[in-house]
Amino acid sequence: MILETSDLEYIDCNLCGSKSHSLFLPANTDFSQISANALACTSIHHSKHGPIVRCNNCGLIFANPRPSPQKIIEIYSQVEDHVYLAEEEGRVATFKNNLAEISRYKRKGKLLDVGCHVGTFLDIAKDYGYEVYGLEPSKWAAEYCRNKRNIEVQECGLSEANLEDSSFEVITMWDVIEHLTDPYKELRRANSLLRDDGILAITTMNVDSVFAKVLGKHYPWYMLMHLYYFTPDTMEKILGKSGFRILEIKHHIRVVSLRYLFSKIKAYSPAAYRAAHTVAHLLKIHDLKVPLNFGDIMTVIARKI
Ligand SMILES: [Zn+2]
Structure with missing residues (x-):
């Protein structure tokens, strides 16, 4: 299309x-x-x-x-994303870190993941003891959640979701808010779905970070699929207006395999990709997991007020 x-x-x-x-x-x-x-x-x-x-x-x-x-x-x-499944191990490590952050504030209860994709995070949260639910527009990903992971998923966004107000302890939005057409409306809905003192956790790019500023127009996350680019300042404003108080904003650390990292490098420089690929092949380290932190992705944890 x-x-x-x-x-x-x-x-x-x-x-x-x-x-x-x-x-x-x-x-x-x-x-x-x-x-x-x-x-x-x-x-x-x-x-x-x-x-x-x-x-x-x-x-x-x-x-x-x-x-x-x-x-x-x-x-x-209509999105199907098989590359994501291949790279899932790296995501698991990333999400375990995310969950550790949240569990400092809420150790149990009902957790809703908005844009849950194939349910990688929900699966980990379920194992940890949360009662998990997902929202996901991709038919392929939602079916994967239901069939392979036995997780309840509605194929829609927050505004259209058939969920009860004041029923969740935790709502998570991992790399989702930048894709929303109306983030303010969705954040207000998230607020009404949370119980008093409920926790909202968000990861998104920080275009005010040094990395984004130095790269300028070459910053890789300026993309067609991203509709909003937040800074800590605009994040605080939109959350405040939606009924949240920020508890912390931290640099998000993402774990990826060298194989995945190289596929990203390839899009920029085929020559650099070939060099890196050859070295990794010789050393047999393609599946090695590495933590990435350029300081440009923020994890925001906020409380309903
Ligand atoms: Zn404005």
Whole structure:
């Protein structure tokens, strides 16, 4: 599926409603490049994006224009991401770290993972003793959760989910908020689904990080599939407005195999990829897991107030 110009929409600031914004990064590709593949979690379409703007009032950075919510849901429902499954071991290590962070605040209870994908995190949380539920627009991923992991998943986002208010201790959104068409609305729903004192955990890029600033327009996470680019400041503002208080913001550490890391390098520099691949092959270390921390991904833990 390819997007047409008529599938695009111009939007006001999601955080403050202002119509006034300035260009933050000009487009370097057009939306006719968007396909279901470009929206897969492990997509290699890095540093390719449409116009990205910054709100003149509150500083929120977002893609504008962007595909309409209907179109985005239609595309996500069709995503299949087999690369993710191949790389699952690295994700397991990453998610165990995430869970350790959350369990410092809530050790048990009902946990909802928004955009749960194939359920890797929910599986770990279930083993740990949480009562787990998932929301996932991709039919393929949702079916994988149900059939292979026996986890209850609804094929939708937070706003459409059929869930009871004040029923969850924990809600998690791992690398999800930047994909949402209306993050403010979804955060308010998350707030009403949580019990008093409930915990919300989010990971997303921090475009105010040194790494993102040094790379500028070459920062790899400026991508078509990302609609919002937060900073600690705009994250605090949107969470505050949605009824949360931030408990901590930390650098997120991601564990990946060298094999996966090389596949990312390949998109940038085939020559560097060949060199790295040859060394790894000689040393037989393709499956070696390495922790990555460029300081540009933030883990945000917030409490419902
Ligand atoms: Zn704004």
